[in-house]
Amino acid sequence: MINMAARVALRAYPPSFRERYGCELEALVEDTGAGPSIVADLLVGALRAWLRPVMPDESAERRRRRMQASVATTWVTWCAALYALPMLDFILSEDPLPTPDLVRRLLDVAQYAMYGAGLILLAGALALLAETSRTGDWAAWRPLVALVPTLPTWLIAPVLLAFASIDPVSYWVGALGVLGPAAFLITVAVTPAVVVTRCRPSAKVLRLLALSGVAVAFAVTTTGIACVAALVMNTAEAAQLVTMPILAVTVAASTAALVSSGRGAKAALHREHPVDLDVTCE
Structure with a gap:
């Protein structure tokens, strides 16, 4: 089970990231647990994802x-x-x-x-x-x-x-x-x-x-x-x-x-x- 703090951290990722990697990331958190260090890593990763977002392959959608x-x-x-x-x-x-x-x-x-x-x-x-x-x-x-x-x-x-x-x-x-x-x-x-x-x-x-x-x-x-x-x-x-x-x-x-x-x-x-x-x- 994913606790509330981990769910909030997962929701902090940009929509483009969640669309592409959301399910995999949730499964990884469920397997490894959602301790304080994991939640902190998720929040840091969310910040990086906002600064350098993961885009779909389509050029127009990527720029949008x-x-x-x-x-x-x-x-x-x-x-x-x-x-x-x-x-x-x-x-x-x-x-x-x-x-x-x-x-x-x-x-x-x-x-x-x-x-x-x-x-x-x-x-x-x-x-x-x-x-x-x-x-x-x-x-x-x-x-x-x-x-x-x-x-x-x-x-x-x-x-x-x-x-x-x-x-x-x-x-x-x-x-x-x-x-x-x-x-x-x-x-x-x-x-x-x-x-x-x-x-x-x-x-x-x-x-x-x-x-x-x-x-x-x-x-x-x-x-x-x-x-x-x-x-x-x-x-x-x-x-x-x-x-x-x-x-x-x-x-x-x-x-x-x-x-x-x-x-x-x-x-x-x-x-x-x-x-x-x-x-x-x-």
Whole structure:
């Protein structure tokens, strides 16, 4: 039997991978067991599959899957950088030492770049919505329903944190006030990526999304550079220790965004065999 953690890890793989290797991978997990190390390996493999997706042999389908995986990965990395940037800004603002002007300017540039990238992503989402409204097939958008149960935890988080203290009951209330918004932010990052992989937009829209992902990747990279500069130029050891996890997240997001968007742009610019896609969703 496959436990819940292993099933979640298996579902984390891209659809193209599951279509081709899903049954074999499930059988392998059933034979070897689903311990913590196996689940960790599955999650690492899922990340690699998103960055370097396995495609069918057909050239057009291969490029379509490549572009979809690129757009989905770019969205997740943008969310990661968007979450990390205000955290870094807050840490530096609480530091008793003044923030160097260069770091502050880099953070401002990164903030504007992320907002600009957000507008690009919003335009892409509206394009997908327009096609779905024309076809009337909303099945691919069902994963967004997961936002409904997590949204209230985000809204009531300030109230829960206000009652948090050191006694046991209030401690758990405060923990819920932190974990609830975290679950909402993770859902915001994951569910739209799933929607992108389930949809089959037209070639024109898909190429536009894949090419716009390059601009989003550069915005994420700008945020990563700002975080690196903040860590290098800030002399307070406490701030450096707290900033290290944020640095790791932004550097990983920048690398993934650049690699994935580059692959998606390459597929989008390949015009030898036009990508003939249906507008319907799976």
